[in-house]
Amino acid sequence: MPGSFSPCVAFTGLWLTLLVVTPVNGQYEAAPKSVISLQPPWTTFLEGEAVTLACYRFGFYSPQKIKWYKERKILRQFQDRPTLVVHKSGDYGCQADSLPPSMHVHLEFSKDSLVLQAPPTVFKGDSVVLRCHAKESIEAKTLKFSKNGQDLKLPHQNSELHIHNANQQHNGQYKCTVKKWLSSFSSNTVRVQVQELFPYPVLTARPSQPIDGSPVTLTCQTQLPAQRSNAQLQFCFFRNSQLLGSGCSSSSEFRIPAIWTEESTRYWCKAETMNSQAGKQSTLFTIPVQRASADFQTRIIPASKLVFEGQLLLLSCSVKRVPGPLTLSWYKRDMLNKETKLPKSSEAEFKISKVNISDAGEYYCEANNSRRSFVSGAVPITVRVPVSQPALTLSMGKTQALEGDLITLHCQSQRGSPCILYEFYYENVSLGNSSTLSGEGASFNFSMSTERSGNYYCTADNGLGAQRSEAIRISIFDMKKNRSVSVVAGMIGGLLIMAVGGFLFYYWFSRKAGGKPASDDSRSPSDSEPQEPTYYNVPACIELQPVYSNDSKEDVIYTEVRRTQPRQKRAVQESESPRSRCQMAEKN
Incomplete structure (x- = not known):
């Protein structure tokens, strides 16, 4: 009795190919090889029986040219004929057109009267049929199947043993036995090994x-x-x-x-x-998910990050390596580190038609894909403002000074980006300069002298164009010239005092000589009540005091003479005349 057959072929739709697979449309199928099939799908037969072999191209297409092999040697060649009928034991294979040869299958034609036919391979989940095949008909009551030497109790006795949903519990060695009269016939042994249909994914x-x-x-x-x-x-x-x-x-x-x-x-x-x-x-x-690292590209118009007041500023933002859809927004961080979302900035560009000083700060772009936000690096924008016309002022508040006075010139522009360079000039000659980062301006000190009388002005410059102040003329106060004017004024005042005094003396002498003034008699004092002569209308002496007034706009000093009323006295010594009093006033 022959032993178990070689598991080299398939049955019922089993196509033999090389175990090389590649993914095709999501499924893993055989690589393009020649394919051989058997009908009926057994590898063991009784002597005298025949099996039909078929050869196909991969994909089950009929080839135009077929080569058949037996024991790895060319057996036959056909044109447009894919089948071959064989009756003898051996290893068979085929080659379809120019594809690589198929697997070889071993066929066994037994001389025994009883064989057990089984598929060469069994996979998990298969429905397996083991067939007990004899030369003569077999009565079901005389047929038994055994596994590992133990008879199997089957609900129905027939020539086929069915295994449904095969698994590892069905592994073992199977054979069939037929009792006829006093004789017993046993088939070949078939080893069933349930294999996994596919490995773990x-x-x-x-x-x-x-x-x-x-x-x-x-x-x-x-x-x-x-x-x-x-x-x-x-x-x-x-x-x-x-x-x-x-x-x-x-x-x-x-x-x-x-x-x-x-x-x-x-x-x-x-x-x-x-x-x-x-x-x-x-x-x-x-899955090792890597956190996205956004690649921001920002573009500035003008290309420099230094923008002049009144210029156009255009910021644009693009992002790579971040999945979309993206929403872009612009933010500004000012000098106080306060962040503000810019209005109408939810797009790739942000535009300021005319820049002013308040637009200075750091700008950055934010990309949001509804799940996570990504922020670009800050773009610092510096706004430069040209200086305004500076104002030149004097510390003393007037444009005339005495010889040796300390003069302080102060120059200041109300607007302008730092650093501002201030320079002072006398008659177009530079006196010196000073730079400042603050908005308080600059000062220049000097001692006044006759040689320094003239026009002064200053300039302010922060690199965006110099501006010049209005000129101020500073002069020296001339004390000699002012003294001569005072003497002349004093002489005129003295002559005026003498004239007034002469008139008063004449008036007084007329009264003393018995003359009567042109007034009512009732108003004269009584003879029984003598009184000192008292002068109400004209003072005994009018003191004239020079008062000096100086106009800063002119070099001439004028003298103003004012009259002051002396205190009245009840008694006046006759020996002291008004003339002597005015003279004393003049002397004083």
Whole structure:
């Protein structure tokens, strides 16, 4: 009796190919090789029986030219004839057109009267048929199947043993026995080893290190054997225990539109047959999501970060390496570190038609993809303001000074970007300069002398154009000239006093000689009541005091003479005349 046959062929739709597989449309199928098939799908037969071999191109296309091999030697060549009928034991193979040869299959034609026919390979979940085949008809009541030497109790006795949903429990050595009269016939032994239909799947991600917010494709990789390359599988993808998508599908790939850092968690997949009788899941897989690093590109018009007041300022922002859709916004950080979102800035460009000093600060762009924000580096904008016309002022408040007086000139512009350089001039000759970062201006001190009388002015310059102040004329106060004027004025005043005094003396002498004034008699004093002569209308002496008034705009000093009323006295000594009193006043 022959032993167990070589498991080299398939049965019932089993196509033999090389065990080289590649993914095609999400499924893993055989590489382009020649394919050989058998009909009926057994590898053991009784002597005298025949089996038909068929050769195809990959994809089950009929070839135009076929070569048949036996024991790895060319047996036959056919044109447009894909089949070959054989009756003898041996190793057979074929080659379709120019494709590589197929696998070789061993066929056994036994001389025994009883054989057990079985498929060469059994996969988990298969429905397996073991057939007890004899030259003569077999009565069911005389047939028994055994496994590992133990008779199997079957509900129905017939020539076929059916195994449904094969698994590892069905592994073992099978044979069949037929009792006829007093004789017993046993078949060859067939070893059944249930194999996995496919290995455990492996979950991979593409790209392997996706960027935060970018899409990623998961692939559940497994491999079907060549004998079952036509089997259909379905794939399921999970994040932790949550099923992704709408459920399982025939595609071995699943696309995540956007994956985030916080989703760098446990993923796994499951591959199973369409009837779910065979299924396996991958190990847990963590996707190393890299936090996105936005690549900002900012453009400035004008190209310099130094902008003059009144100029156009245009800022534009573009972002790379950040998944969209993106919303762009512009922000400004002022000198006090206060941040402000700029109005109407939710776009790539921000425009200021005319820049002023308040627009100075740091500008930055923010990109938001509804999940996370990305901020660009700050763009410092400096606004330069030209200086305004400076004002020149004097510390003493007047334009005339005495010889040796200390003069302070102060020059200040109300507007202008620092640093401002102030320079002082006398008659177009520079006296010196001073620079300042503050807005308080600059000062220049000098001692006044006759040689320094003249026009003074200052300039202010911050590099954006110098500005000149109005000129101020400063002169020396001439004491000699002022004294001569005072003497002349004093002489005129003295002559005036003498004239007035002479008139008064004449008036007084007329009264003393008995003359009567042109007045009413009733108003004269009584003779019995003598009194000292008292003068009400004209004072005994009018003191004239010179008062000096100086106009800063002229060099001449004028003298003003004022009259002051002396105090009245009850008694006046006759020996003291008004003339002597005025003279004394003059002397004084």
